[in-house]
Amino acid sequence: MMLCQMNKVFQKKISAVNGIGSCQIRIVLRYQVLCVLLLLYCFYELEKAYIKLWRAASESNMARATVRYSRWAWRFLTSNTQNEPFLSSAAATFSTAPENANPGRPGPPPIRVALTESSGRGVFATRKIETGELLHTAKPILSHPSLSALHKVCYFCLRKLKTTDAPQPHGVSYCSEECRQQAKGFHDIEMTADWSAYDDYCRSNRLKYPLLVKRLACMVMSGATPANLLDILQPASLSPEMISEMEEGYGLLRNAYINSNITDEQMSFLTKQWYIGILSRIRINAFRIELAGGYDDLLSSLAASIESEAAVGNAVYMLPSFYNHDCDPNAHIIWIENADGRLKALRDVDEGEELRICYIDASMDHDARQSFLSQGFGFQCNCPRCLSGD
Numbered sequence: 001m002m003l004c005q006m007n008k009v010f011q012k013k014i015s016a017v018n019g020i021g022s023c024q025i026r027i028v029l030r031y032q033v034l035c036v037l038l039l040l041y042c043f044y045e046l047e048k049a050y051i052k053l054w055r056a057a058s059e060s061n062m063a064r065a066t067v068r069y070s071r072w073a074w075r076f077l078t079s080n081t082q083n084e085p086f087l088s089s090a091a092a093t094f095s096t097a098p099e100n101a102n103p104g105r106p107g108p109p110p111i112r113v114a115l116t117e118s119s120g121r122g123v124f125a126t127r128k129i130e131t132g133e134l135l136h137t138a139k140p141i142l143s144h145p146s147l148s149a150l151h152k153v154c155y156f157c158l159r160k161l162k163t164t165d166a167p168q169p170h171g172v173s174y175c176s177e178e179c180r181q182q183a184k185g186f187h188d189i190e191m192t193a194d195w196s197a198y199d200d201y202c203r204s205n206r207l208k209y210p211l212l213v214k215r216l217a218c219m220v221m222s223g224a225t226p227a228n229l230l231d232i233l234q235p236a237s238l239s240p241e242m243i244s245e246m247e248e249g250y251g252l253l254r255n256a257y258i259n260s261n262i263t264d265e266q267m268s269f270l271t272k273q274w275y276i277g278i279l280s281r282i283r284i285n286a287f288r289i290e291l292a293g294g295y296d297d298l299l300s301s302l303a304a305s306i307e308s309e310a311a312v313g314n315a316v317y318m319l320p321s322f323y324n325h326d327c328d329p330n331a332h333i334i335w336i337e338n339a340d341g342r343l344k345a346l347r348d349v350d351e352g353e354e355l356r357i358c359y360i361d362a363s364m365d366h367d368a369r370q371s372f373l374s375q376g377f378g379f380q381c382n383c384p385r386c387l388s389g390d
């Protein structure tokens with residue numbers, strides 16, 4: 001009996017102890033499960049964050065690698081130029097400019113910019129080039145239609161307009177929506193000012209380059225391009241008469257902006273020095289654009305250029321500005337349908353040979369060529385043909 005009672009008490013105690021113990025265990029277990037779940041959730045979140053970080057890092061590495069590659073590619077194009085900061089910065093500009101390699105061939109264009117012996121910088125072949133080969137294409141960094149072609153060509157790319165293209169308000173037209181969009185860099189600013197006095201000055205003095213300066217000024221004001229865009233190009237040396245003619249243009253350009261709602265801050269770069277500096281560079285480096293229509297070979301393009309009434313406009317390019325002149329050139333630039341230029345070899349060119357184009361009508365005699373080059377471009381031609389007296 002005693003034993004029985006003792007057993008019951010003991011069992012009660014045990015069950016009491018067990019009851020308290022299992023309750024605690026259950027609570028502890030619940031906390032443990034919660035902790036494990038919390039830990040798992042933390043791991044999951046950490047892993048997600050890590051994957052994101054890893055992806056971002058590899059993308060930026062890829063971007064860095066691409067930049068490094070393009071820099072390498074352009075350094076390759078301009079090898080032997082490491083000691084020439086001017087040339088290296090030219091290469092950096094090209095790497096961001098949309099001037100394409102020969103689309104039919106993979107790899108960069110077969111050219112590099114380097115110092116010549118006596119004509120400043122020039123363009124050299126990096127491999128053997130065959131007659132008729134496309135060296136590269138070039139998009140203008142600045143272009144403007146001639147005043148006579150204003151209503152006949154696209155105000156952006158200079159493509160001839162179809163007769164069905166409706167004239168736009170303000171009298172300028174674009175050949176496509178793409179050109180209209182690209183023209184936003186200057187169009188909106190340009191349309192805020194009255195250009196009649198400036199255009200009259202260009203018309204009466206038969207000047208085409210101030211129109212390019214006006215466009216560049218609008219591009220700078222809209223933030224589309226930096227004010228020093230053309231600094232890398234060689235400037236012409238100017239006579240006092242040229243400078244005083246430019247000063248008149250500068251006054252008219254500035255007045256047109258002052259009378260519009262352009263702010264002083266937007267105009268801060270527009271000094272007389274800037275205006276003259278830009279014109280002096282355009283004078284040496286601008287190309288007069290004659291469209292060859294659908295022709296891509298030399299004879300047809302020459303025939304087309306003789307047939308065409310006049311130039312459709314003028315444009316400045318980056319890489320083509322480094323081609324020196326030769327009165328018997330081994331390369332030329334042609335325009336098929338718009339201001340996008342195509343640089344082509346006129347004959348077989350050896351690796352390392354300088355590629356030169358002709359700035360003038362090469363059919364003129366020696367003295368006429370020399371006088372054209374000296375008055376228009378400010379240099380005495382040192383090409384083999386001129387040196388031979390031909």
Ligand SMILES: C[S@@+](CC[C@H](N)C(=O)[O-])C[C@H]1O[C@@H](n2cnc3c(N)ncnc32)[C@H](O)[C@@H]1O
Binds near residue numbers: 324377379
């Ligand atoms: C369009 S730039 C050509 C690139 C220029 N050499 C440069 O360093 O930027 C024209 C200038 O190059 C030089 N040049 C080009 N062809 C020449 C030639 N046949 N003889 C002498 N100088 C030449 C003249 O100084 C000329 O004003």
